[in-house]
Amino acid sequence: MDVSQVLCMNGGDGDYSYSNNSLLQREVISMTQPIIEDALMNLYCDMNFPKTLIMADLGCSSGPNTFLVASELVKSIDKIRRELGQDESPEIQIYLNDLPSNDFNTIFHSVSDFIKNLAKQTRVTKSSSKPPCYFSGVPGSFYTRLFLKQSVHFVHSSYSLMWLSQVPELAKTNKGNIYMSRTSPPSVIRAYREQFQKDFTLFLKCRGEEVVSGGRMVLTILGRRSDDPCSKECCYVWELLATALNELVFEGLIEEAKMDSFNIPQYTPCAKEVSNEVEKEGSFEIDYLEVSEVDWDACTNHNLNFTKDDAKGYNMGKCMRAVAEPLILSHFGESIVEEVFMRYTNIIKNRMSIEKAKLVNVSVSLARKG
Template sequence: MDVSQVLRMNGGDGDYSYSNNSLLPRKVISMTKHIMEDALTNLYCTMNFPKTLTMADLGCSSGPNTLLLASELLKSIDKIRLELGIDESPEIQIYLNDLPHNDFNTVFHSVSKFQKNSSSPSCYICGVPGSFYTRLFLPKSIHFVPEMINTNKGNIYMSTTSPPSVIKAYYEQFQRDFTMFLKCRAEEMVSGGRMVLTILGRKSDDPCSKECCYVWDLLATSLNDMVAQGVIEEEKMDSFNIPQYTPSSKEVSNEVEKEGSFMIDCLEVSEVNWDASTDDNLNLSEKDEQGYNMGKCMRAVAEPLVLSHFGESIIEEVFERYMNNIKISMSKEKNKLINVTVSLTRKG
């Protein structure tokens, strides 16, 4: 399976679209806003108040969060400019990047309205389809970037029952991919340019810890139940693996230092509830609804991969089971997603 051809969020504006199930990423954007503002302030001052700025949102997806991040970038620049007493607004180019099958149509339909309401009269937006593990932009043109062969039987991700060879394969793939990502951005960014990355990660040193693997374990449970009932072939199940690695802050730091093109300005770990609107005061029926919302969020993320590998006939049953497993889990305990955010400066 060519992951770059199927890895995307659900498009459109339907019930299971990413556009309507993206509260968790919105919460993360809010939680990490201060890191982005610090990076932009340092950039703006260091670059001696440039008249033009070029920014890139890598992995922009589609829906309200895409242009929300662009809006936050413009507001931050405007706020910084006024605080520094600079009268003239810079012209800003924002590149929105994601894989080719991302729903760019939904994004582009919203651009004209966004530009009318923008705090910057001179803001230009364009889409850049392609993997960010390859070169995407001209050399030294970007100022700011906000943004397996082993047997893993019975699992779709790293798990406590995965053999050491699988854990090693995932980690080594992360090292290769993240190093390539840094090398590509280093070629594209200007000296002194800033990049803020927020990555799904973990606090624990254990790559199979519950904080990063449990949400996929529940999907594996759903698929394994269907294997036991003869709905899914066992060989099909064993050949399915989620193409994601959740690094610790130490692992992120190590790869940045080894690659050598960037200096770390800030490194923070944050956490967010599985459902961004979870409240301790909710009654039982409302908590059940929270599980339903989390189930829809995960479907928006995982459905294209599951559909590509297993086919359309089992999709509804898979995600009905998965949603039910999520509801049961959330009724018993509080689960969180961990994010690692790192602010970097391109070395001279």
């Protein structure tokens, strides 16, 4: 699997698009807003009220969440400069980054309207004709260099860094699984952990070269509280998808070998693993580290004509389809996609009707060392 070609959320604005099925991710972004505001306050003061700010949202995807992040960044800076008695807003450049397969067209079609609406929400002086911010798209992996040396003041990333640069090279078959599991061989768990360590270290090294001295990063990663990388809190969503796929293997609709060769390129770290890699790489120091939770039903649109429990499962199924469909499609082909996600959604509905499932987030605020 070439991750750079297939690791993208469903584009467009259709029924299974990421744009229309990312309420859970939106909730997580909103939860971390106080951390972002604190980092921006420190940045703005330490930089002595700069007249220009360069910001980057890494793994921006497409849809309303992309503009939620941009909006909150601009409004936070506007609020901070007013609180500090600064008359003039800094000019803000925002780089939107994701893999080349991301649906950048949907983003660009919406930029003009977004800037007009944002200008109404921020206190741009009447004599000023400048927009509140400027946008550029930056396609490419954030496990490579993306920007000029020491050019970026603030980096944001939410629910992106758990995705690996590649599926780990496995010495043994992860039979019957598509991710880490209690039935996975120890070598599989080790390969996933080592791939995360390699990737996250590379991410920090690249950003260390690009972020200015005293610059900030706020990263939120899908993670876990437990030291156990196979704990239910981080593996459950993929175990349920594996259940749906294994049903199709049993019925002869998917070849067993095809199933055994499919593994999700993701690793959900605990806070200790994140802090360890930051300290080892050495470019940044940790200002703040937090572990939080979000319910699966945070993705539920309560306006739908379903009972409460059905709406929970239905929307979580669509949320996961928006994330996982490109991976399933590239490996298994189009013929089984509808059947897989119909079964997956039913399994999720069943689980959510009898238990309270949560996702765990690891959020870290970092400052670039001088």
